[in-house]
Every structure is written in structure tokens, then in C-alpha cells.
Amino acid sequence: xxDESTTEQPGQDTGxxxxxxxxxxxxxxxxxxPELADALVDQTWGSVYTPDGPVAKDDLWRSCRDNIxxxxxxxxxxxxxxxxLLGPARSTGVxxxxxxxxxxWVLHAWRLSGQVLWADMAEHTGAxxxxxxxxxxxxxxxxxxxxxxFSIEMALSYHAAEQExxxxxxxxxxxxxxxxxxxxxxxxxxxAEHLLGLGRGKRFVVAVAETSGERPASPRELADGLRRxxxxxxxxxxxxxxxxxxxxxxxxxxxxxxxxxxxAVARIGVSQSLSAxxxxxxxxxxxxxxxxxxxxxxxxxxxxxxxxPDALALSSPELADRMxxxxxxxxxxxxxxxxxxxxxxVSVWIRSLGxxxxxxxxxxxxxxxxxxxxxxxxxxxxxxLSDVTVWPQILLALSILRRGGRLPAEPDTP
Numbered sequence: 454x455x456d457e458s459t460t461e462q463p464g465q466d467t468g469x470x471x472x473x474x475x476x477x478x479x480x481x482x483x484x485x486x487p488e489l490a491d492a493l494v495d496q497t498w499g500s501v502y503t504p505d506g507p508v509a510k511d512d513l514w515r516s517c518r519d520n521i522x523x524x525x526x527x528x529x530x531x532x533x534x535x536x537x538l539l540g541p542a543r544s545t546g547v548x549x550x551x552x553x554x555x556x557x558w559v560l561h562a563w564r565l566s567g568q569v570l571w572a573d574m575a576e577h578t579g580a581x582x583x584x585x586x587x588x589x590x591x592x593x594x595x596x597x598x599x600x601x602x603f604s605i606e607m608a609l610s611y612h613a614a615e616q617e618x619x620x621x622x623x624x625x626x627x628x629x630x631x632x633x634x635x636x637x638x639x640x641x642x643x644x645a646e647h648l649l650g651l652g653r654g655k656r657f658v659v660a661v662a663e664t665s666g667e668r669p670a671s672p673r674e675l676a677d678g679l680r681r682x683x684x685x686x687x688x689x690x691x692x693x694x695x696x697x698x699x700x701x702x703x704x705x706x707x708x709x710x711x712x713x714x715x716x717a718v719a720r721i722g723v724s725q726s727l728s729a730x731x732x733x734x735x736x737x738x739x740x741x742x743x744x745x746x747x748x749x750x751x752x753x754x755x756x757x758x759x760x761x762p763d764a765l766a767l768s769s770p771e772l773a774d775r776m777x778x779x780x781x782x783x784x785x786x787x788x789x790x791x792x793x794x795x796x797x798x799v800s801v802w803i804r805s806l807g808x809x810x811x812x813x814x815x816x817x818x819x820x821x822x823x824x825x826x827x828x829x830x831x832x833x834x835x836x837x838l839s840d841v842t843v844w845p846q847i848l849l850a851l852s853i854l855r856r857g858g859r860l861p862a863e864p865d866t867p
Contacts (some may be wrong), residue, residue, distance in 0.1 A: 475595060478574045479528035485573065486525065490518035493569045497562045505716070507552040507673045513562075516545045520603060521566060527599050542603045546610030553673040556611050560604060567600035630689040633733040634696060645730055650685060650700055656728050658706050658756075659736035660697045661744050663719035664690070672697075678716040684709065694744075696737060701726060706756035714754035720747040721754035742768060746856070762849050763856065773853045780850040783833045795833075796860060798826040800851050803844050 482489065494514050502508050519541035527538050549559050571593070625644070632641040662675060672688035672695055679686045679699060686699040699709055710723045722744025724736035739757045746763040747753045757764060766773040778785070784792055798816060802823060805811040809827075813820040827838055836843055854860035 474578075475528060475574075476530045478577060479525045480531065481577060482570065482573050483522065483525050483529065486518055486522050489521050489569055489573060490514055492573075493517045493521070493562065493566055496565050496569070501558050501561055505674070505677075507554045507671060508549070512548075516541070516548075517562070517566065520545060520563075520607075521570070524566070524570065524599050524603055528596065539603065539606045542607040543610040546607040546612075547614040549607075550611045550614035553671055555671050556608060559607065559611065563600065563604040563607065567597055570600070571596060626687055627689055630687060630696070630698065633698070633730060634689070634691070634737050636731075636734040638730040638733060642730055655700060656702065656726050657698055657700045658709055658726060659724040659733060659740045660686075660699055660709065660713065660721060661691075661737070661740045662695045662697070662713070662717075662721045663744065664694055671695075674716060675713070679709070679712055682708075682712045684712065694741075696740075698733065706758055710754045710756040710759065717752040717754050719752055720744045720749075722747070723754065723756040725757050739764075748856075762845075763852055766849060766853050767856075776846065777850045777853050780836070780846055781834060781854075784830065787833075793860065795826055795830050796851060796854070798823060799830050799838065799847060802827060802838075803848060807839070807841075 491514075494510065494517055498510060498513065502510070502513055504510070523538040523541050545559070549556070574596075629641045629645050632638065633645060638645065672690070675688055675695060675697060676686050684699055684701065684704070686697045688695050688697040690696075701709060706723045706726055710721070713721045713723070722740040722742065724740040724743070727733070727736045742764045743755055743757040743760055745767055746760040747755055766776070781796070784795055787795070798812070801815050802809065802812040805815065809820050809823045813823045816823065830836070831838055836847070851860065
């Protein structure tokens with residue numbers, strides 16, 4: 454009987470013991486709030502938040518400090534009631550919405566805050582022995598529950614502030630953008646000319662920026678980067694991408710692509726130059742097409758005029774496949790090493806303007822080796838490589854192969 458009572462007693466007090474231990478650890482961590490805020494900022498600054506982003510570093514630090522203090526105070530069971538401690542979370546949500554900071558960024562920082570608190574408590578619990586560490590593991594649910602409660606409150610405040618912002622001019626701009634992109638320009642012609650500065654012969658382009666990846670660009674970042682180049686823009690979030698209408702004046706689409714390329718964190722496509730509101734929908738489609746010519750998962754920006762051959766091939770996949778088959782035919786059935794060698798040789802030779810000597814220098818081989826490979830290519834494809842009219846077809850077919858991953862990217866040549 455005595456043995457049974459001694460084995461039951463710890464189990465009966467486990468919950469209370471874990472809560473007391475967690476509260477004690479939280480009180481101890483309160484003395485380290487500035488250091489914990491430093492650790493959280495170190496984990497987020499540069500990977501999610503950046504110097505050129507919508508949130509200043511000192512703003513981020515104060516938010517981390519205030520919210521960590523609130524969560525630790527809640528866990529410690531001291532101070533005001535939990536609703537009173539949620540004030541910093543609410544103000545963070547409102548401020549980030551007003552800054553047009555993506556909600557995903559803020560939630561990511563919140564998840565990291567839970568990890569920072571857990572690591573700090575685990576470090577100091579470990580100093581007291583494995584039993585205390587086991588008790589901390591048992592109280593993990595309460596720690597993550599408080600973190601989630603604060604993050605939910607922040608997100609609710611974010612959404613409320615966002616809706617308030619969209620209730621005014623931003624909402625109307627969004628509606629105008631949607632009408633233009635959907636081909637309903639006649640419904641909003643006057644407002645588009647006034648609010649977005651479009652129409653009446655003013656030239657503009659449409660741009661699309663992917664929102665995939667760990668840190669997609671926000672509308673504020675895209676607009677600020679263009680504004681530094683003297684370019685005004687309006688952006689709208691659509692499925693999978695941010696869509697912008699950018700006034701170019703006397704500028705060219707390639708200049709817009711160059712400005713966006715400096716800040717690209719994903720693929721960005723830019724349409725041809727436009728002047729009529731009725732062309733916005735077509736420009737949107739052309740910008741999407743330009744974006745898809747860029748390699749997947751590789752940040753960059755390109756205008757339609759800079760990638761017309763690839764855009765043409767991508768606009769008709771069936772025709773593109775047929776071009777590759779007709780152009781290279783039996784070459785595609787060769788072993789990988791031989792196939793890539795022949796295709797790379799003909800590519801370098803054409804880029805060398807048909808000079809076997811220059812091609813040989815670029816390929817680090819003898820001139821006769823280049824000639825032999827070209828003859829081999831001609832015998833397989835029945836193409837007359839000396840006929841320059843077939844060169845565009847060959848280069849386009851090579852580009853299609855590379856884009857489809859069936860041929861390595863063309864290396865730089867001297």
C-alpha cells in the first residue's frame with residue numbers, strides 16, 4: 454500500500470508542478486526580454502524583413518520586445534489579465550497592415566518567437582537536471598498555446614485594419630484595376646484616367662511578379678523601387694502574382710524590367726508598351742507570358758520584347774515540340790553525352806557567326822573537330838548549316854530544349 458501511494462503522488466501533482474515550473478521560467482526570462490528580442494530580430498532580419506522593406510529594424514525590434522514581454526507575462530501568471538496583455542499584438546497587426554507588410558511575414562516572425570522562448574527556457578531548465586527538462590516538455594502545449602493566441606489576435610487586427618484601408622481609395626483603385634485586367638475598361642475609363650493617370654495617349658506597361666517563395670515582394674516594395682526611377686505604378690494582388698500598371702512616359706519596357714530586376718525575389722514579366730486602356734488585359738497576358746520564359750525558381754525580370762522567340766514558342770507548346778522534332782530529329786535519340794556535344798557545338802558555331810576557328814577556341818578543341826561535329830549534325834538532320842536562314846530555327850529549337858530541361862543551360866563562352 455505504501456509503495457502504491459508513493460508512486461501515485463508524483464502523477465497527481467505533475468500538472469501543477471509543470472505549471473509552476475513554466476511560470477517560474479517565464480518570470481526568469483522576463484529579465485532577458487531585450488536579449489530575446491535581439492535573438493528574434495537576428496533570425497528574421499535579412500531573410501524575411503530587409504533594410505529596403507516596409508518595416509524598419511527598430512520598429513521590428515520594439516514589436517518583438519513588447520510581444521515577447523506580453524507572452525512571458527501571461528505565462529508567468531503575474532501582471533495584468535491576458536486581454537490587457539494582448540495590446541502589443543493588436544497594435545502590431547494594425548501597424549503592419551498600414552505598412553502593407555505581408556501577413557505571412559508577420560506570422561513567420563511569430564512562429565520564430567515561440568522557438569526563441571522555448572530555446573531560452575530549455576537552456577535554463579537543462580541547468581537544473583533532466584527532470585526539469587521533462588517537465589518543460591510536458592508544458593510545451595501551454596507555451597505554444599499562448600504564442601498562437603497572441604498571433605491570432607495580431608492577425609485579426611491586421612485583417613480589420615486592412616479592410617478599413619481598403620474601404621477608401623485603395624478599394625476603388627483595386628476595383629478599377631480588376632475592371633481593366635478583365636477587359637471592362639469602358640466601365641471605368643474616366644476613373645482610370647484620373648486615379649491611375651492612364652489613357653489619353655499616355656504610355657504604360659503591365660508587369661506581373663510571382664508571389665511564390667519564402668519572401669514574395671510586397672506592392673509597397675515594388676512601387677517604391679520603381680518610384681526611385683521616376684516611375685509611378687499601381688499594384689493589385691491576383692492569383693499567384695502581383696499585377697502592376699506602370700507609367701513609362703518616353704521610357705521603354707526594358708528599362709522597367711531593369712528597375713524591377715534590381716529588387717526581384719521571384720520571376721517578373723513586363724508587357725510591351727501600351728497606350729489604350731482597352732489593351733490592359735492583353736498586356737497582362739503578355740506580361741505573364743514573358744514571366745514564364747524565365748527559369749522557374751530563379752529571380753529575374755524580363756520584358757516581352759526581350760524574349761520574343763521564347764515567348765512565341767511558349768505560346769504554342771504543341772508547335773514548339775514539333776519544331777524541336779523537325780529540327781533535330783535523330784539527334785535527340787543519341788546518347789546524352791553525344792547529343793549534348795553536337796547541340797552545344799552547333800550553338801557555339803552559330804554564335805561565332807559561322808567561324809569554325811572562333812568556335813574551336815570557345816570549345817577548346819581543334820578546328821577539324823568542330824567541322825566533323827557539324828558534318829555529323831548535317832548528316833543526321835539533313836539541314837544545310839551554311840544556309841543562314843535555318844539558324845533562327847536552330848537557335849529557337851535549342852532554347853526550347855533548354856527551357857524544357859532537356860538540354861543544359863548554355864555556358865558562357867569567351
